[in-house]
Amino acid sequence: xxxxxxxxxxxxxxxxxxxxxxxxxxxxxxxxxxxxxxxxxxxxxxxxxxxxxxxxxxxxxxxxxxxxxxxxxxxxxxxxxxxxxxxxxxxxxxxxxxxxxxxxxxxxxxxxxxxxxxxxxxxxxxxxxxxxxxxxxxxxxxxxxxxxxxxxxxxxxxxxxxxxxxxxxxxxxxxxxxxxxxxxxxxxxxxxxxxxxxxxxxxxxxxxxxxxxxxxxxxxxxxxxxxxxxxxxxxxxxxxxxxxxxxxxxxxxxxxxxxxxxxxxxxxxxxxxxxxxxxxxxxxxxxxxxxxxxxxxxxxxxxxxxxxxxxxxxxxxxxxxxxxxxxxxxxxxxxxxxxxxxxxxxxxxxxxxxxxxxxxxxxxxxxxxxxxxxxxxxxxxxxxxxxxxxxxxx
Numbered sequence: 001x002x003x004x005x006x007x008x009x010x011x012x013x014x015x016x017x018x019x020x021x022x023x024x025x026x027x028x029x030x031x032x033x034x035x036x037x038x039x040x041x042x043x044x045x046x047x048x049x050x051x052x053x054x055x056x057x058x059x060x061x062x063x064x065x066x067x068x069x070x071x072x073x074x075x076x077x078x079x080x081x082x083x084x085x086x087x088x089x090x091x092x093x094x095x096x097x098x099x100x101x102x103x104x105x106x107x108x109x110x111x112x113x114x115x116x117x118x119x120x121x122x123x124x125x126x127x128x129x130x131x132x133x134x135x136x137x138x139x140x141x142x143x144x145x146x147x148x149x150x151x152x153x154x155x156x157x158x159x160x161x162x163x164x165x166x167x168x169x170x171x172x173x174x175x176x177x178x179x180x181x182x183x184x185x186x187x188x189x190x191x192x193x194x195x196x197x198x199x200x201x202x203x204x205x206x207x208x209x210x211x212x213x214x215x216x217x218x219x220x221x222x223x224x225x226x227x228x229x230x231x232x233x234x235x236x237x238x239x240x241x242x243x244x245x246x247x248x249x250x251x252x253x254x255x256x257x258x259x260x261x262x263x264x265x266x267x268x269x270x271x272x273x274x275x276x277x278x279x280x281x282x283x284x285x286x287x288x289x290x291x292x293x294x295x296x297x298x299x300x301x302x303x304x305x306x307x308x309x310x311x312x313x314x315x316x317x318x319x320x321x322x323x324x325x326x327x328x329x330x331x332x333x334x335x336x337x338x339x340x341x342x343x344x345x346x347x348x349x350x351x352x353x354x355x356x357x358x359x360x361x362x363x364x365x366x367x368x369x370x371x372x373x374x375x376x377x378x379x380x381x382x383x384x385x386x387x388x389x390x391x392x393x394x
Contacts, residue, residue, distance in 0.1 A: 015045060016210050023218035027225040030256050033067035036215050040191050041069045046207055048191040052112060054139065055187040055219065056119055058303040063117045063139065063188060064321070065260065068109040072169060074195045076104050110261035111169045113322050114161045119143060119185065132157055135171055135190070143185050148177035148209040152199055175200040177212040181220050189215070235309040237287060238294035246308035246316055253320050254366045265319040265328035265360040268375040269297070272353045272387040274313040288345035289352055296339055325360045325392060332356045332390045340388065355382035359393040
């Protein structure tokens with residue numbers, strides 16, 4: 001017996017109710033991302049083959065991948081995908097604990113790990129004259145028009161940066177919806193059916209749009225919770241994140257990197273001859289140096305990266321955007337040079353310098369203790385080799 005309109009509406013309502021309960025049942029961003037993508041690909045949810053979730057950075061300047069579910073290609077083995085349970089919070093969170101074993105979704109995320117797109121980019125027309133367009137064009141159109149859309153005559157592709165060596169990823173039978181909060185686009189959901197070749201209908205698009213609206217509210221709530229936690233975890237002297245917060249955030253970023261394959265880079269800075277500064281100028285001046293150094297470090301990295309005071313005159317900078325070792329070393333050295341060129345605590349420029357150690361790792365090999373130990377060993381090497389320099393692990 002075919003579904004009636006009331007049956008469809010009832011199904012959509014029940015789906016949104018289940019997902020809204022699940023999304024509002026957690027304040028952890030990674031868990032929330034997993035619930036959103038699971039609801040879209042789950043057989044009892046929207047049942048798409050794949051989904052990718054892009055979220056804007058804190059300053060709303062660019063979109064980046066935060067989560068993905070499904071296979072990158074039809075022939076990719078999916079034997080490690082979590083079993084499909086119920087669409088409720090306990091079942092989803094149980095699956096979340098083992099989702100790091102989902103090699104297919106991790107491979108899909110790795111294909112998109114280099115994705116970055118300005119939010120204000122002008123959207124080209126999608127008139128069907130081309131059989132395949134860059135996926136950025138699809139996303140730009142959704143952001144510009146601020147409404148969900150179906151693509152039935154146009155497929156899309158993503159070409160990874162040449163340096164990544166990644167393969168082109170193709171999208172077909174696409175449904176795309178913006179996440180809008182307080183009249184501002186904060187993200188985009190792109191779901192597709194490249195393997196089942198099922199074209200999403202208007203009912204699926206409406207359900208996806210409704211989920212996107214709920215997701216925007218849940219993301220705002222989770223981000224507010226994160227900011228409150230950060231305010232409660234500040235170092236009393238510098239206002240940066242303290243050591244405990246750094247360690248918690250590092251574990252969260254490692255869990256995310258295991259699912260997305262994105263590289264993490266850790267930079268460990270130490271003030272050169274800080275004891276001499278205290279001895280010559282007093283501890284109050286030394287405290288002032290640390291405060292000024294914290295401001296310099298915080299002002300020269302992205303808002304999504306974490307700057308923390310690890311202890312004493314040691315500071316950590318965690319780069320979360322998939323930075324390579326080469327690029328991380330360059331960032332650290334630019335910071336070192338900038339600090340050397342500045343007057344800290346009223347002391348002449350060049351009197352306060354720092355040494356830095358850099359380490360990176362990614363994927364299943366991620367380990368918080370090893371990452372810090374590698375950066376610490378590199379920092380020790382920088383001190384041994386004359387200070388005011390950057391060394392890296394490996």
